[in-house]
Amino acid sequence: MKLSPEQEHFFIERIKKEFDRPEEEAAETVESLQKLLYEGDMKIVYDLQYRVFKANDPAYTQKLLNFLFEGYTYLYDQTVERKEKEKLGVGIRQLFTFLFIERCTYAKEMEEQSLVSQHILKSVSDRLNTVLKTQERMIANLSHEMRTSLNTIHGYLSIIDESKALRGEQKFQLKKAIHGAVSLQSLVKDILNITKINSGQLEIQKSFFDMEDMLLQCIDHLSIEIRNRQRITFEYESMFAPFLVYGDQMHMMEILINFLTNAFKYTEEGFVKLKMTYQKETKGIRAVFTVSDSGIGMTPEQLQDVFNPYSRYQKKKQGLGLGMHITKQLADRLGGELEVKSEPGVGTTFSFSYLFEKTQNYQPDVKGKKIYFYIEKSMQERTYVKEKIDFLKYHGAIVKTFKAENLLINFLLNAQKDIPDILSVLSEPQNYTKIDALIYYLRSGKRFEKTVFLAENMRQHLSLKYFDDLYEYCAPVKIYEKLLKKDDAQRKTGGVGLSVLVVDDTETNLDIFRLFIGKDYPNAKVDLAGGGYEGVGMCKVKYYDIIFLDLKMPGMNGFEVMQKLKELNIALPPVYAFTADVYKSTYDKIFEYGFEGILEKPLNPEHLNEILQRITNAETAE
Amino acid sequence: MQKLLNETKEKAYLFLREFGFEEDELEPVINKGLIDLENAIHHLSEVVEKENPKDEEVDGVLHGLKGLLFQLGNHDAANKAERLRYTDDLNEIRMWLDSF
Numbered sequence: 001m002k003l004s005p006e007q008e009h010f011f012i013e014r015i016k017k018e019f020d021r022p023e024e025e026a027a028e029t030v031e032s033l034q035k036l037l038y039e040g041d042m043k044i045v046y047d048l049q050y051r052v053f054k055a056n057d058p059a060y061t062q063k064l065l066n067f068l069f070e071g072y073t074y075l076y077d078q079t080v081e082r083k084e085k086e087k088l089g090v091g092i093r094q095l096f097t098f099l100f101i102e103r104c105t106y107a108k109e110m111e112e113q114s115l116v117s118q119h120i121l122k123s124v125s126d127r128l129n130t131v132l133k134t135q136e137r138m139i140a141n142l143s144h145e146m147r148t149s150l151n152t153i154h155g156y157l158s159i160i161d162e163s164k165a166l167r168g169e170q171k172f173q174l175k176k177a178i179h180g181a182v183s184l185q186s187l188v189k190d191i192l193n194i195t196k197i198n199s200g201q202l203e204i205q206k207s208f209f210d211m212e213d214m215l216l217q218c219i220d221h222l223s224i225e226i227r228n229r230q231r232i233t234f235e236y237e238s239m240f241a242p243f244l245v246y247g248d249q250m251h252m253m254e255i256l257i258n259f260l261t262n263a264f265k266y267t268e269e270g271f272v273k274l275k276m277t278y279q280k281e282t283k284g285i286r287a288v289f290t291v292s293d294s295g296i297g298m299t300p301e302q303l304q305d306v307f308n309p310y311s312r313y314q315k316k317k318q319g320l321g322l323g324m325h326i327t328k329q330l331a332d333r334l335g336g337e338l339e340v341k342s343e344p345g346v347g348t349t350f351s352f353s354y355l356f357e358k359t360q361n362y363q364p365d366v367k368g369k370k371i372y373f374y375i376e377k378s379m380q381e382r383t384y385v386k387e388k389i390d391f392l393k394y395h396g397a398i399v400k401t402f403k404a405e406n407l408l409i410n411f412l413l414n415a416q417k418d419i420p421d422i423l424s425v426l427s428e429p430q431n432y433t434k435i436d437a438l439i440y441y442l443r444s445g446k447r448f449e450k451t452v453f454l455a456e457n458m459r460q461h462l463s464l465k466y467f468d469d470l471y472e473y474c475a476p477v478k479i480y481e482k483l484l485k486k487d488d489a490q491r492k493t494g495g496v497g498l499s500v501l502v503v504d505d506t507e508t509n510l511d512i513f514r515l516f517i518g519k520d521y522p523n524a525k526v527d528l529a530g531g532g533y534e535g536v537g538m539c540k541v542k543y544y545d546i547i548f549l550d551l552k553m554p555g556m557n558g559f560e561v562m563q564k565l566k567e568l569n570i571a572l573p574p575v576y577a578f579t580a581d582v583y584k585s586t587y588d589k590i591f592e593y594g595f596e597g598i599l600e601k602p603l604n605p606e607h608l609n610e611i612l613q614r615i616t617n618a619e620t621a622e
Numbered sequence: 623m624q625k626l627l628n629e630t631k632e633k634a635y636l637f638l639r640e641f642g643f644e645e646d647e648l649e650p651v652i653n654k655g656l657i658d659l660e661n662a663i664h665h666l667s668e669v670v671e672k673e674n675p676k677d678e679e680v681d682g683v684l685h686g687l688k689g690l691l692f693q694l695g696n697h698d699a700a701n702k703a704e705r706l707r708y709t710d711d712l713n714e715i716r717m718w719l720d721s722f
Contacts, residue, residue, distance in 0.1 A: 509693050580692055
């Protein structure tokens with residue numbers, strides 16, 4: 001049995017048309033089809049099966065199905081004999097079975113295999129995650145433990161350093177040990193951070209905060225570096241920002257501190273500058289924090305690598321090279337943008353830009369408060385200062401500005417009724433000490449006692465004793481309200497400028513004393529003397545509102561100190577004996593020597609507060 | 623000595639926390655206090671090991687130690703130090719020192 005020439009022609013034409021095959025190939029296919037139908041040769045089945053598999057295209061399969069169905073119907077209609085029809089039926093069934101049913105079975109098997117593979121993969125992945133989590137937890141715990149121990153080591157080393165017990169070579173070795181502990185602390189902090197980020201434990205905690213305040217905190221964090229690196233000038237510039245922004249202050253600070261640390265690390269001399277600008281956008285306020293330096297800079301290749309982990313580009317510098325990687329991860333988590341520009345030998349600028357969608361206008365409660373400024377010439381035209389003064393005026397503060405030093409001094413020496421609530425000084429660095437001494441003079445004469453003296457924009461660390469608050473840069477505007485509130489609170493408790501001297505030979509007792517007084521009288525000035533001679537010396541140069549005196553000290557004991565104080569011919573404040581000797585004989589002797597009373601050891605904060613309250617009440621009554 | 627230091631550290635936190643201070647405020651004070659305590663005990667050991675220590679010197683060191691222990695909240699040890707100020711037997715002080 002064989003296809004007739006018409007039938008062959010029919011199939012060849014259909015194949016050419018439907019499958020876009022050349023004549024010769026179509027003829028070969030028809031030949032193979034014929035062999036399957038009449039001789040049982042399975043070659044065409046495998047060929048077609050392969051083509052269906054290779055094409056993996058439902059449209060092709062559909063076309064093939066249509067062709068086979070049409071072809072079968074055509075042949076079936078033309079076949080007369082029953083036996084031939086049956087043979088035709090067998091061939092076509094084989095073709096359908098191989099082409100479609102087998103494919104379905106194969107697909108099903110593949111699906112099952114895929115499910116098994118997925119199951120295996122999932123179980124492997126779960127186990128891997130468990131191992132990784134355990135490792136991360138282990139690293140986190142280990143780092144935490146290390147951090148705690150390192151804090152203790154650093155704490156003890158600092159205590160030894162502060163005690164000035166070591167000198168010369170030993171002091172040098174101690175400094176090295178402190179430096180090592182600080183470096184290790186920083187490494188452990190980095191490891192903890194990266195572990196938290198990788199394990200998704202980094203919590204974003206948003207709240208309203210003051211951007212300027214945040215920047216000053218960052219500067220405080222680097223204060224030792226800023227002070228010690230004398231060949232680097234540190235500059236800070238911020239736009240006046242009288243509003244609060246809603247964001248994750250802690251992690252933003254971490255980003256900026258990393259910028260600053262990096263800048264100091266790679267700058268030998270020149271400058272490091274921290275700058276903040278902002279602009280209003282439709283969705284909120286976009287702030288840009290920039291740290292630029294005049295350091296060694298980076299090549300374009302190093303720049304590409306800067307946010308990758310372990311990318312320290314000077315191996316002699318300390319650290320794992322994780323800082324900038326952590327910074328990038330943090331910035332991504334916060335939703336901010338990082339940018340870096342650098343040129344070898346010129347310097348680097350890192351910036352972090354963030355859109356604060358929620359902000360809150362700051363409305364200070366300064367209405368009717370007198371806030372006076374002394375502003376030296378170079379500061380008078382600064383936009384920041386002008387905007388701050390306008391803002392305070394807008395909110396009802398009575399603002400007066402002295403533009404020359406002699407005008408300020410004249411005012412301070414002659415003012416009778418026009419007493420400001422705050423007097424803020426923005427001067428040349430050398431003038432602050434002079435004004436500090438003037439404040440002492442004024443207060444000794446019980447003048448300007450209720451004025452808060454604020455030193456702003458000192459541009460360097462100055463050891464001023466009588467200013468009430470010190471800022472190396474311009475103070476954020478909310479500081480004024482804070483100072484006024486503090487002052488009000490002090491007036492209520494009568495604690496303005498309370499000055500306390502504690503004399504005890506045990507340093508811990510002094511520390512605990514300071515801790516207890518600071519709790520309820522945060523503005524009290526507490527001086528500590530480690531012995532009788534020191535205590536008497538301090539009373540010679542400064543007037544105290546109250547003195548607490550330990551009775552049993554090596555050298556000069558408390559009674560002898562009291563005797564000396566009486567001989568000094570100064571106005572003696574109330575002196576309290578600070579003692580654990582609560583015997584009647586001691587009591588008698590105490591009053592005999594002219595002590596005001598006894599404060600027993602261990603120190604009881606309630607008793608201490610009663611005494612301080614008594615002193616402050618007496619002062620207010622005066 | 624470690625026993626007394628550990629015990630005092632624990633008591634100091636309990637004692638000072640009662641006044642409403644946070645752990646981080648107390649940590650530096652207590653750490654420094656423990657160093658003072660260690661020094662005071664060393665000092666006492668040195669004094670009582672001398673051949674003929676002066677009563678006044680022993681009394682002074684014990685008095686300082688008592689005050690420090692009181693301030694760090696270890697009142698039992700402070701009372702013991704106070705009692706020892708009135709003993710004539712240096713061995714009693716040495717035994718006390720050996721006990722921790």
